Amino acid sequence: xxxxxxxxxxxxxxxxxxxxxxxxxxxxxxxxxxxxxxxxxxxxxxxxxxxxxxxxxxxxxxxxxxxxxxxxxxxxxxxxxxxxxxxxxxxxxxxxxxxxxxxxxxxxxxxxxxxxxxxxxxxxxxxxxxxxxxxxxxxxxxxxxxxxxxxxxxxxxxxxxxxxxxxxxxxxxxxxxxxxxxxxxxxxxxxxxxxxxxxxxxxxxxxxxxxxxxxxxxxxxxxxxxxxxxxxxxxxxxxxxxxxxxxxxxxxxxxxxxxxxxxxxxxxxxxxxxxxxxxxxxxxxxxxxxxxxxxxxxxxxxxxxxxxxxxxxxxxxxxxxxxxxxxxxxxxxxxxxxxxxxxxxxxxxxxxxxxxxxxxxxxxxxxxxxxxxxxxxxxxxxxxxxxxxxxxxxxxxxxxxxxxxxxxxx
Numbered sequence: 001x002x003x004x005x006x007x008x009x010x011x012x013x014x015x016x017x018x019x020x021x022x023x024x025x026x027x028x029x030x031x032x033x034x035x036x037x038x039x040x041x042x043x044x045x046x047x048x049x050x051x052x053x054x055x056x057x058x059x060x061x062x063x064x065x066x067x068x069x070x071x072x073x074x075x076x077x078x079x080x081x082x083x084x085x086x087x088x089x090x091x092x093x094x095x096x097x098x099x100x101x102x103x104x105x106x107x108x109x110x111x112x113x114x115x116x117x118x119x120x121x122x123x124x125x126x127x128x129x130x131x132x133x134x135x136x137x138x139x140x141x142x143x144x145x146x147x148x149x150x151x152x153x154x155x156x157x158x159x160x161x162x163x164x165x166x167x168x169x170x171x172x173x174x175x176x177x178x179x180x181x182x183x184x185x186x187x188x189x190x191x192x193x194x195x196x197x198x199x200x201x202x203x204x205x206x207x208x209x210x211x212x213x214x215x216x217x218x219x220x221x222x223x224x225x226x227x228x229x230x231x232x233x234x235x236x237x238x239x240x241x242x243x244x245x246x247x248x249x250x251x252x253x254x255x256x257x258x259x260x261x262x263x264x265x266x267x268x269x270x271x272x273x274x275x276x277x278x279x280x281x282x283x284x285x286x287x288x289x290x291x292x293x294x295x296x297x298x299x300x301x302x303x304x305x306x307x308x309x310x311x312x313x314x315x316x317x318x319x320x321x322x323x324x325x326x327x328x329x330x331x332x333x334x335x336x337x338x339x340x341x342x343x344x345x346x347x348x349x350x351x352x353x354x355x356x357x358x359x360x361x362x363x364x365x366x367x368x369x370x371x372x373x374x375x376x377x378x379x380x381x382x383x384x385x386x387x388x389x390x391x392x393x394x395x396x397x398x399x400x401x402x403x404x405x406x407x408x409x410x
Contacts, residue, residue: 016398033194252364
């Protein structure tokens with residue numbers, strides 16, 4: 001006799017999606033979460049600043065085909081359907097680009113992604129750096145955005161793997177918080193927080209799940225932790241599918257992505273109509289800054305790849321100094337006097353995530369495709385890393401969890 005039909009490990013978007021599907025199928029299950037909250041990498045922070053902000057995912061990507069839009073409507077989540085005109089600005093070498101210069105910067109950015117998708121259409125499983133031009137006046141800004149989009153450096157990310165993402169370019173910010181949305185979706189699910197899972201072992205007739213609060217037996221387990229947590233060895237897996245999961249985690253690891261949120265006393269007139277702007281000193285690494293749609297006086301600096309990893313390991317003070325130095329370049333040194341509060345993320349050093357979201361290494365684009373197509377065994381994997389068309393997104397994670405749960409067990 002098993003304790004439940006299925007144990008779901010992790011209460012992020014994938015775990016919640018799996019739980020919803022298992023509930024709909026009438027299967028008994030429990031969701032075990034090591035942390036003290038639901039959401040995983042979807043986390044709406046309500047305590048570090050006087051205003052709420054998303055430390056993790058914030059945008060409903062590909063919103064025109066994103067199934068979480070309907071879920072958001074069902075539970076009363078608020079989001080912005082329309083983006084403001086003139087939503088992007090670019091500060092370069094001491095001034096804001098305008099007219100033809102801004103158009104040239106836009107073309108450089110668009111050209112980089114066209115090159116990636118062209119390579120992907122040819123199934124060129126090579127580093128992004130091999131297919132994107134590394135020169136030109138806006139190369140540093142382009143590289144920085146690529147680091148954000150893949151959460152990794154272009155040398156370490158497969159162009160073919162990245163190109164599996166089917167971008168409709170319709171992206172809506174979640175005003176009430178993406179983490180809040182995932183928590184709402186989990187409200188009626190059997191989640192046990194503060195329950196770290198140490199091992200999942202395949203045993204005759206099912207699995208044994210070892211936790212800090214005792215063991216559970218089940219017919220199957222769905223593992224939704226990040227690939228970097230799997231790579232760390234913090235969760236031990238044994239059984240017929242364990243090696244395939246371990247290999248996949250090495251081939252499709254999580255990169256690095258961090259944020260620095262700066263709350264000002266008032267909005268900044270120079271960029272009040274923008275949603276994003278890039279600060280590119282050229283002589284120093286750049287930064288991409290989001291103006292929060294829900295709170296226009298909140299500026300969120302985005303850091304990706306090796307830049308994010310290095311600053312995160314130095315700590316919050318280094319991250320804050322980096323962001324403020326560049327904000328002062330573009331907005332004037334007096335901006336420092338307007339700061340009401342400042343907060344940082346720490347996904348890279350958080351033992352429950354150990355990074356941001358996944359990207360296939362060069363040469364391993366097929367790994368994601370093969371893992372998705374594999375028949376789920378008693379121990380199976382779900383999450384954003386297992387979404388082919390919507391990798392690196394909350395909706396991809398949620399859909400992956402639901403798909404695995406629907407295919408699991410007769």
